[in-house]
Amino acid sequence: MADKTADRQDANGGFFVRFWGVRGSIPCPGPDFVRYGGNTSCLEVRCSGRLFILDGGTGLRPLGLYLEKSGAVDADLFFSHTHMDHINGLPFFKSAFKAKNRFRFWAGHLRPKFKLRDVICHMMTEPIFPVPIDILAADIAFRDFAAGETFRPRPDITIRTAPLNHPNGATGYRIEYGGRSICYVTDTEHTPGKPDQTVLALIADADIVIYDSTYTDEELPRYTGWGHSTWQEGVRLCRAAGARKLVLFHHDPMRDDRALAALEQEAANAFPGTVAAREGLALTP
Ligand SMILES: [Zn+2]
Ligand SMILES: [Zn+2]
DSSP states (O other): OOOHHHHHHHHTTOEEEEEEEOBSSSOOOSGGGTTTOSOBSEEEEEETTEEEEEOOSTTHHHHHHHHTTSSOOEEEEEESOOSHHHHTTGGGOGGGGOTTOEEEEEESSOTTTOOHHHHHHHHTSTTTSSSOGGGOOSEEEEEEOOBTBEEEEETTEEEEEEEEOSTTOEEEEEEEETTEEEEEEOSOOOBTTBOOHHHHHHHTTOSEEEEEOSBOTTTGGGGTTSOOOBHHHHHHHHHHHTOSEEEEESBOTTOOHHHHHHHHHHHHHHSTTOEEOOTTOEEOO
16 A cells, blocks of 8 residues: 555655545545545655654554564654544554654643643553553653644754644644655634634645645534634635645545545645545655
C-alpha cells in the first residue's frame, strides 16, 4: 500500500507527507470504504531522513508494521489532540514495543489541566486495556507544550503550531523545510462567515493544507459545537491565505467511496488541485 516513490524521494533529501489513516471519529472498514480507506488519523511526514508522525489513530498500526521492516526508528509523534480517534492506534503501534526505537510524543492542548503521559496511561489501564503503558519498551519522552509555540527540531526544519477550535482543544501544525510547507489542521470548527484568523495565519502561503472536511456547508448546521469544519471552508481559507493545495481530511465514516469521490470532484472544481486524502497517498509540497 505504501507509495515507494515517496521512499526514494526521502533518500534524495525529499520532503513529503504520506497518509496512513484519513477518517474521523471511528474506523469504517468494509467493501464501500476501499478506495479511501477506513483507518483514523495518522500521517507520516519526512524531511530528508527526519521522521514526523502526525496523530496516532488506527492508521498508526499499519505505519508501525511498515517502519519495522527497516532499522531503528527515531521519530517525533505530534498529536493534534487526544480524542480516541487520534490515539487509539498507539497500543497497537509495533515500533513502540521495540527497545531499539526512540520517540518523542508531543501534545499542545492539555496543559495545565492534564499531561500527555497521564492521558495515554489512562487509555492503557485495565479494564479498558489489559497491559499498562510500561509495556512500551521503546525510549519514549512525553512532552506537553502550549499550542502557539514554534519548534526547530533541526536547524533546517521549523514546526509552527496553533490552537484550534475543538472541544477539549486541539493543535494545528505547519512543518517547513527547504522553503516548502505542509500544514495539518484537524479537528477544528469554524463560525460560518467568519474566517478563523489563527488558521489563516498558520496556513499563509502554504504549499499543502490538510484540512478538517468532516462535513459540507449544508450539513454543518446540524453539527454546531461538534468541533468540525467543511471542505467549502477549506477552500475559502486556502484562497484567502494564498495556499496552493487543499487536501480534504478527517472524512466522516458515513461517507463511502462513491460519496467521497463525488465530494472530491466538487471540491476540485471549486479549487483546482484539491484531493481527498486516502490511505497510501503520498504528496510532495
Ligand atoms: Zn477526530
Ligand atoms: Zn476530536
